[in-house]
Every structure is written in structure tokens, then in C-alpha cells.
Amino acid sequence: xxxxxxxxxxEMQKKLRVGWFTFxxxxxxxxxxxxxxxxxxxxxxxxxxxxxxxxxxxxxTLDELDVAFVEGAIxxxxxxxxxxxxxxxAKRVVAVGACAVIGMPSSQRNLFDESTxxxxxxxxxxxxxxxKVRSVKELVQVDAELPGCPMSxxxxxxxxxxxxxxxxxxx
Amino acid sequence: MHKIDFDLSLEEVTKIEGAATLxxxxxxxxxxxxxxxxxxxxxxxxxxxxxxxxxxxPQHLARICGTCSNxxxxxxxxxxxxxxxxxxxxxxxxxxxxxxDGLMIRDHALHLYLxxxxxxxxxxxxLALDENDPEEHQLLHDAFDVKAAGNHLSxxxxxxxxxxxxxxxxxxxxxxxxxxIEKSRRELEQIRPAVLRLxxxxxxxxxxxxxxxxxxxxxxxxxxxxxxxxxxxxVACIREEKFMEHLSxxxxxxxxxxxxxxxxxxxxxxxxxxLNLNKDALKYRTKADTAPYLARFPSDNAYDNNVAQAIEILxxxxxxxxxxxxxxxxxxxxxKVSPHAGEGIGVIEAPRGTLYHxxxxxxxxxxxxxxxxxxxxxxxxxxxxxxxxxxxxxxxxGKELENKKALEHEIEQLIRAYDPCMSCAAHFLEVTWDEx
Numbered sequence: 001x002x003x004x005x006x007x008x009x010x011e012m013q014k015k016l017r018v019g020w021f022t023f024x025x026x027x028x029x030x031x032x033x034x035x036x037x038x039x040x041x042x043x044x045x046x047x048x049x050x051x052x053x054x055x056x057x058x059x060x061t062l063d064e065l066d067v068a069f070v071e072g073a074i075x076x077x078x079x080x081x082x083x084x085x086x087x088x089x090a091k092r093v094v095a096v097g098a099c100a101v102i103g104m105p106s107s108q109r110n111l112f113d114e115s116t117x118x119x120x121x122x123x124x125x126x127x128x129x130x131x132k133v134r135s136v137k138e139l140v141q142v143d144a145e146l147p148g149c150p151m152s153x154x155x156x157x158x159x160x161x162x163x164x165x166x167x168x169x170x171x
Numbered sequence: 172m173h174k175i176d177f178d179l180s181l182e183e184v185t186k187i188e189g190a191a192t193l194x195x196x197x198x199x200x201x202x203x204x205x206x207x208x209x210x211x212x213x214x215x216x217x218x219x220x221x222x223x224x225x226x227x228x229p230q231h232l233a234r235i236c237g238t239c240s241n242x243x244x245x246x247x248x249x250x251x252x253x254x255x256x257x258x259x260x261x262x263x264x265x266x267x268x269x270x271x272d273g274l275m276i277r278d279h280a281l282h283l284y285l286x287x288x289x290x291x292x293x294x295x296x297x298l299a300l301d302e303n304d305p306e307e308h309q310l311l312h313d314a315f316d317v318k319a320a321g322n323h324l325s326x327x328x329x330x331x332x333x334x335x336x337x338x339x340x341x342x343x344x345x346x347x348x349x350x351x352i353e354k355s356r357r358e359l360e361q362i363r364p365a366v367l368r369l370x371x372x373x374x375x376x377x378x379x380x381x382x383x384x385x386x387x388x389x390x391x392x393x394x395x396x397x398x399x400x401x402x403x404x405x406v407a408c409i410r411e412e413k414f415m416e417h418l419s420x421x422x423x424x425x426x427x428x429x430x431x432x433x434x435x436x437x438x439x440x441x442x443x444x445x446l447n448l449n450k451d452a453l454k455y456r457t458k459a460d461t462a463p464y465l466a467r468f469p470s471d472n473a474y475d476n477n478v479a480q481a482i483e484i485l486x487x488x489x490x491x492x493x494x495x496x497x498x499x500x501x502x503x504x505x506x507k508v509s510p511h512a513g514e515g516i517g518v519i520e521a522p523r524g525t526l527y528h529x530x531x532x533x534x535x536x537x538x539x540x541x542x543x544x545x546x547x548x549x550x551x552x553x554x555x556x557x558x559x560x561x562x563x564x565x566x567x568x569g570k571e572l573e574n575k576k577a578l579e580h581e582i583e584q585l586i587r588a589y590d591p592c593m594s595c596a597a598h599f600l601e602v603t604w605d606e607x
Contacts, residue, residue, distance in 0.1 A: 022190075024211070024214065025237075026234050026235060026236045026237040027236070027238065028234075028237030028238075028240060028333045028334060029237070030237065031237040031281075031332070031333050032237075032332075032333055034281060034285065034318070035318065035319075035322045035332055035333075037315065038315040038318050038319035038322060039319065041298070041311075044298070045298050050296070054190075055285070056285065056296050056297070056298065057295045057296035057298075057299075058289075058295050058296075058580075058583065059295045075212035076212065079212075105214070105219070105234050106214050108214065108215065108219040109214075109215045109218070109219075112215070112218060112219075119218075120213075120215055120218060123213055126424075127212065127213070129212055129213075149234065149334065150237065
């Protein structure tokens, strides 16, 4: 992987501005990402600016992003607003894992029978959950999807590599 | 007494598994309110498990939590096999022990290196460690080497670190190949010095918060994360199927998770509890190499959970090395499941503490009811209590409470020392909430 640099001089390495966000899910793809990191951390340290990744840092900033990876389904209006804010700030949005891509299994309550729905309704209300749990693309435009429970490591690396090229971080 | 009025609200605790919130209210120097809430939205797994065939249940319940998924699989297999009267073979138990070793190594390493180590070094992130500083350079490389060795052991034995596909009801779908075993043994031996460095780093940490509570853990000798009786620091040990009789559910209205008391008292589970109750059962090689640090247990310092986790990584390396060297694995078809009605309980020690699964099956082997109690739910009240104690100490010592950033940072460090897992804690509906 060739690093971008003008005249090959010691210049500030341009980095891909990445956000990693998690909504309603088991965070399995986050764990897979931290395991993929075992073999790629040196390259990522050089090429990626994790602007917002709660799993990796405390001092997070939601500002302009090249790529937002979004894991999990959307359970509430509050989460939906946050997702729209991320969409507004990110040039590319990637839905990560089954819950983000198709809603399931986090949206399993959508499929409960009426009596089970009635039994859980007080909790749905208490914590301000929306009537239905939704996938990411039901709410915002998605540029790429990483399906699977968890996501495939290989597919994730392919998508990341594609964005590193698209944003001229590597050639 | 300081006449201090103070409000603090943490919307999002970082570098933990999942989402948590905290709100604190101090009036005239007294902590009037300290609410530690689990902010993950409920996903209603105890409802969704109803109607599933028993054989599909472990994989379904793995989805409660990514990082603890293999622990949920082990607990669910235990519960289902008890319900169906299946006794796993000796080889299956060895492979399950190895699955737990891989899980503990990679999960504790995730917590100790990626979540908590930046606190110790005054950094925001593991990736912010300075490669030009010899100690930080070493720890940075150690972090990913140790995680990778745990990840590879999990892949070798269970097929994957997350939602492992190979362990099934009655056995394993695949046995480890000899080339993989050799590679794993080499890697595990190679990371031992790194883990000894890690134990040293946490062992010398100055962070202290003394909090006297009861401790509960599944306890056996030799040490096992899968078998034994439930022991507590102040009562006689009980059999795993009696565990729920000693727990009381505590409603925490601002948290999406259920909290628990053990025999009516605050208690803690996890690595600190395990070492406080059963350190003598660790591997001989582990004990020999960590004697100065092991001497501090039993400990009431909440931050010693970090030291305990680091020592457990070494124990799991030593156990895995021993098991991989002393067993030749042979192909074994998983035992046939003949569906029938039954009730089963499975209790194991997950990385963060005691994990309880209960399942009730009808005559077709289909789930009609289930219960799950996760470690973070059990630790929830102790975490909240310790945060309150920490703030009271700040007030007593006359520290600048107005310096919110510093206090928030210290509170986050304390929460991280518990290594809470919010996905697990918010997995289900506790029916008694309705009555509350």
C-alpha cells in the first residue's frame, strides 16, 4: 500500500476520517473490527483518523467524516436523529452487520405476536423506544453494506481499502 | 462539611462494551443522587427464545453480546444439555475449557489494553501510545500480540472468537488440526512475557478504591470456568441450580437492565471475585510467576479487578498450553439429541463473572420459558455504590469538585475497572418489572 505524499518529502500524512458508531445490537462487528486491528493497527495508525469511536477513545468528535461505519438497528427516535446527524456529516455511510443491514435480530420484537407485544409495551414506552425497530437504510441513504452476524473480516477490509483509495489516502 | 452543590451528568461512558449513563446530584456536600444507568435498548431475548428448538438456542442467545458470545454459548449448552439429560464427553469438556481460555485471553486483553491501559498512561486511546517511548512501544505491540493469540486460539478450537460455530449441543463439529495446535502453542508461549509485563503494569498501578462487599463466583479446584459450586465470601457454597434462590431482583427504574442482590446484600462477580475466592486453584506455573501480585488477594480494592484479569490471562495461557500438549483429539460425532420435555440450568464464569442460563422445554424440545442473569446486572449496584463512595471521598478530601473533567475521568476509570458489558445487561425483559 503506497502512502500519499507530495514529492515524497516528510509531510503530514493525509488520513481517512472515520467514525465507528453503534446503535442497538450485540456489538459483534465492533469486536471483529478490534480483532482485525491485531494485524492492521500499524497501518491504521498511519492512515486512519478515528474521529469518533467510543470503543477506542474517550475524546470523540462528531464533525466532518469521510466514512461512518454504523453498526446496529435503530430503536428510538433519539437514535434516528443521531443517525441522521451522522449521515449529514459523513460523505459515505456503511451499514455494518445484520442488525444495521436488515434489522435482525435486534428487531425481533417487531415480529412478536400481539400478546407478547402487549406484555413488553410498558418497557417500550418507559425507555422511549419507537414502535418498530428499523434497519439503517430504512432511515438514511446507505453507500455500502457489510452483512453478516458478525460482518465478514475480508469484506470489511475490502470496503475500507476501497475508501482509502477513493479518498486518495493510498493509490 | 463543605457546602457544595454540584450536578454531573455523563451521557456516554466510553471505552466499555455498550452504552451507560450516569447522573449525580450533590447538595450541601451530600451525594443525594447517584444513578448509574445502562443505556442499551432492550432486545427482548427472553421473549424471543420462546418457540425456538433447543438445538438452535445457544447460537440465538450468543447474539445477546458480541464480546461475551462464546460465554453465552457455553452457558446455554450447559442449560440445554441438563434439560435433555446429555452428559458431554471428556474431549468435549476439554474443547470447551479451551474455548473459555481463548475467550478469557482475548476479552480480558481487549479490556486491559484497549479500554483501561490508556487511563494508566494518561492517553486517550491505545493508538495514541508513543512508539518512541520504549515502554509504550512495547505495550502497544504486546496489546495486539496478546489479543491475536487469544483470537487465534478461539478460531482454532471454536471456529471463531465471536458467535463460535463449532460448539453444539452434545459436542463439537470439528476438532483442532495439528498444525493449528502447534501454531497456537508457539504463540501462547511467546506472549507469556508480555502478559507478565501487563501484570506488572497493573500491579504497580496507584489507583485505589476500597469497597467492602460480598463476592460470588463458581468455584472448583482445579480452577474451572465451567464447573463447580457457587461460593461467596460469607456463606457456604451452593449448587448451581440453587443460585436463583439466593438472588433477589432489584428494580432500577432509570436503567434498562435488571440489578440483583445476593442474599439481600450488595455483591460483586468477575475476576476479582474469582481470585478472592479461589486463587489457590490457579495453574502452578501461573502461581509461581505471579506470587508477589497474587499475595494481595483477597482484595477489596475495586481496581484490583484489573490485576486479577491480567493474572487470569496468564492462567488461561498456561491451562491452554497444558491441554493442547497433553491431549490428542479424535473425531467425535456430537451426541444425538432426542427432544423431550425438561428443565435445565447452566452456570459458568464468563469473563465478567457468573452467568446463569435457565431453559424450560416442552415434549418436542421447544423452548417455553427461559431466564438469563448476566454479570453486569449483578455488578450494577456495586458499581453505583463505588461511584458514590468515590465522590464522597473527593468531597471529604476537599478536592475541586468543580473540576468536572477530572472527576468524570476518575469515575470513568472506576467504571472501566469493572469491565461492564452493557449489551449483555440490556438483553431481556425481567417480568417482575411489570409488577413494580
